[in-house]
Amino acid sequence: MIDIPKKIKAAGHNCAVASINMVCMYWRKTRPTLKWSIPEDFESSEWNEFYQKGLKYIKSSGMPTDAIIRYLKNLNMPLKARLEHLTGSYQLARLLNVNIPPIVLYNQEYYLKGEKGIGHAAILIDKTEEMFITFDSFFYPKCIHPISKKEFEEAWKTEQNSTIIISPKSVKFRRAEIPSKTIDMYVATGVTQR
Amino acid sequence: MTLSMKIEVQKLDTPYKVVFNRIMRYYGAGCFPQDTEDAGNRWKVPIGVHYPSSIVDQKTNTERIFTFHFNNIGEFLLEKSTLMVKSRPSLKNITQSIREKRKELSVKVEKDFIKIIGDPKLKIRFGAMKYAHLGIQPIYRTLTRLLETPEKYPSRSWVEQIGYEDLVNLIVDIGYAEYSEDGRLTPKNELKELFTEMKADLARTAETIIGLVLAKHYDYLYKTKRIIHFVPYVRTSTTYYAEAIQYGSLIHVTENSLLERMRKYYRITSFPSPKARFGYPTIIRELLNAEILCSKDNYITGRDEIFDELIHIRDKLPMSEPSYPA
Numbered sequence: 001m002i003d004i005p006k007k008i009k010a011a012g013h014n015c016a017v018a019s020i021n022m023v024c025m026y027w028r029k030t031r032p033t034l035k036w037s038i039p040e041d042f043e044s045s046e047w048n049e050f051y052q053k054g055l056k057y058i059k060s061s062g063m064p065t066d067a068i069i070r071y072l073k074n075l076n077m078p079l080k081a082r083l084e085h086l087t088g089s090y091q092l093a094r095l096l097n098v099n100i101p102p103i104v105l106y107n108q109e110y111y112l113k114g115e116k117g118i119g120h121a122a123i124l125i126d127k128t129e130e131m132f133i134t135f136d137s138f139f140y141p142k143c144i145h146p147i148s149k150k151e152f153e154e155a156w157k158t159e160q161n162s163t164i165i166i167s168p169k170s171v172k173f174r175r176a177e178i179p180s181k182t183i184d185m186y187v188a189t190g191v192t193q194r
Numbered sequence: 195m196t197l198s199m200k201i202e203v204q205k206l207d208t209p210y211k212v213v214f215n216r217i218m219r220y221y222g223a224g225c226f227p228q229d230t231e232d233a234g235n236r237w238k239v240p241i242g243v244h245y246p247s248s249i250v251d252q253k254t255n256t257e258r259i260f261t262f263h264f265n266n267i268g269e270f271l272l273e274k275s276t277l278m279v280k281s282r283p284s285l286k287n288i289t290q291s292i293r294e295k296r297k298e299l300s301v302k303v304e305k306d307f308i309k310i311i312g313d314p315k316l317k318i319r320f321g322a323m324k325y326a327h328l329g330i331q332p333i334y335r336t337l338t339r340l341l342e343t344p345e346k347y348p349s350r351s352w353v354e355q356i357g358y359e360d361l362v363n364l365i366v367d368i369g370y371a372e373y374s375e376d377g378r379l380t381p382k383n384e385l386k387e388l389f390t391e392m393k394a395d396l397a398r399t400a401e402t403i404i405g406l407v408l409a410k411h412y413d414y415l416y417k418t419k420r421i422i423h424f425v426p427y428v429r430t431s432t433t434y435y436a437e438a439i440q441y442g443s444l445i446h447v448t449e450n451s452l453l454e455r456m457r458k459y460y461r462i463t464s465f466p467s468p469k470a471r472f473g474y475p476t477i478i479r480e481l482l483n484a485e486i487l488c489s490k491d492n493y494i495t496g497r498d499e500i501f502d503e504l505i506h507i508r509d510k511l512p513m514s515e516p517s518y519p520a
Binding site for chain 1: 196197198199200201202203204205206207208211214215218219220221222223224225226243244245246247248257259261263285288289292293514
C-alpha cells in the first residue's frame with residue numbers, strides 16, 4: 001500500500017487540490033533527493049502556503065487541469081502533472097505497481113446512487129482483486145476508503161477515465177492512443193458521437 | 195533513477211471526448227458535456243455544471259454537501275471533419291454563467307421569502323426594523339392620517355405636494371385605500387376592519403400593511419424607487435432560510451458565519467458597507483425582534499412557521515445530495 005504521509009480534509013471542489021497536495025507530499029517523502037524547495041516537515045508553513053495557493057486556482061466550475069500543471073510548474077516542484085483519459089483500470093493497477101499513486105476523477109454520486117453528479121478526486125493507494133483502496137480527503141480523518149472495483153469502473157467511465165498523474169520529472173511516459181472507433185464504425189460513418 | 199512506462203490512453207476521437215478533455219483542462223471537473231447536437235458541418239456540445247454547496251449546522255457541527263446542477267451554461271462548436279474546437283466559452287464566461295444561474299436561484303428564494311413574510315398571519319413585527327423605516331416613512335405617515343384623524347383625510351394635492359404619491363399608491367394598489375370623488379385619500383373597509391382586528395393598534399396595523407406592500411412591491415421599492423433600507427434585512431434572512439431549505443430543516447448559525455454566508459450567497463464582498471458594518475449586530479437583533487429569525491442557545495435559527503411555508507421550494511431546487519456511507 002502506498003503510504004500518503006499527511007491527511008488533508010477537503011470537500012467540494014477542494015478535493016482536487018487536497019489530493020494533489022497529498023501526492024506531492026508522498027513524492028517529497030519518498031524521493032528526498034530530488035531538487036525540492038520545500039521542507040519535508042508537512043506541518044511547516046510552506047506546505048500550508050502551497051495548499052492555500054492551490055485553492056486559489058479553484059474556480060466555480062472546478063479546478064482546471066491546465067491550472068494544476070501551471071500550479072506545479074510555478075512552484076518549482078520537481079514533479080510533472082498530466083491529465084490522461086486511460087483505457088481501463090488495469091492502467092491504474094500498473095501505475096500502482098510502480099508506486100505512482102494516480103489521482104482518479106470519478107463520479108461519486110454515480111458510484112453511490114447511479115445518478116450523474118459532480119466529479120470527485122481521490123488518490124488510489126492500493127488494489128485487491130475486487131477493490132481499489134482510495135485515500136480520500138472527503139473521509140477525513142479516516143481517509144483510507146475502499147471502493148468496489150466494478151462500480152468504481154462505471155463511475156470513473158462517466159468521467160472518461162480521467163486520471164491526474166503526478167510523478168517526478170524523471171519518469172517518462174510513452175503514450176499509446178487507443179481509438180474508440182472500430183473499423184466498421186470508420187467505414188460506416190467516419191465520425192461518431194460519444 | 196529514470197523510469198519509463200507505457201500508458202494506454204483513449205484517443206479523443208469523438209466530439210464528446212474532445213469536449214470532455216477540454217472541459218477538464220480549461221474549466222474543471224465541475225463541468226460536463228451534455229448531449230452532442232448536429233449543427234450542419236459542426237457538432238454543437240452544450241455544457242452544464244455541478245456546483246457544490248456546503249451547509250453547516252454549527253450547533254451540532256454537522257456539515258452536509260449539496261450539489262446544484264445547471265445545464266446550458268455554454269457550448270462548444272467542433273468542426274465535424276477534424277473534431278477541432280472552433281469556439282468555446284472562456285473560463286470567465288463560464289464563471290459568469292454559473293453566477294447568473296445562482297443569482298436566478300437566490301432571487302427566486304428571495305421572492306418567495308418576501309411573499310411569505312408579508313403574510314399577515316405570520317404577524318411579523320416590521321416595526322422592529324428601525325433602519326428600514328427610513329425609506330417608507332410616507333406609508334406610516336399616511337396610515338396615521340387615515341386611521342387617527344378621519345376628519346383630515348389627505349387630499350391628492352397634499353400627497354403629491356410632499357412627494358408621497360408613489361408610496362401612497364402602493365397602499366391603494368393593495369386595496370386598503372382609495373381616492374374618493376372629491377380627491378381625498380380615504381381608507382377602504384379592509385383597512386378599517388384590519389384596524390379593528392388589531393384592536394386599534396396603529397403600529398400593528400401599519401406593520402401588516404407594510405408586509406403586504408413588501409410582498410407585492412419589494413422589487414419596485416428596491417429597484418425602481420431605490421429604497422434600499424429593507425435590503426440588509428431581506429438579504430440576511432433570505433440567506434438563512436435559503437440554507438435551511440437546502441439543509442431540509444432549521445439550522446443553527448452564529449452571527450458572524452451568517453454574515454459570511456450572506457456575502458457568499460449574494461457575492462458581495464463588502465456587505466454591509468464599511469460604514470454600516472458596526473450596524474450589522476443591530477440588524478440581526480432587529481430581525482430577532484421582528485420574529486423573522488430566532489435565537490436559541492446563542493445561535494441564530496429560524497421560525498418554524500416561515501420555514502414550513504418555504505420548504506416546498508426544496509423540491510424545485512436543481513440539487514442533489516450524495517448519501518455517503520458512514
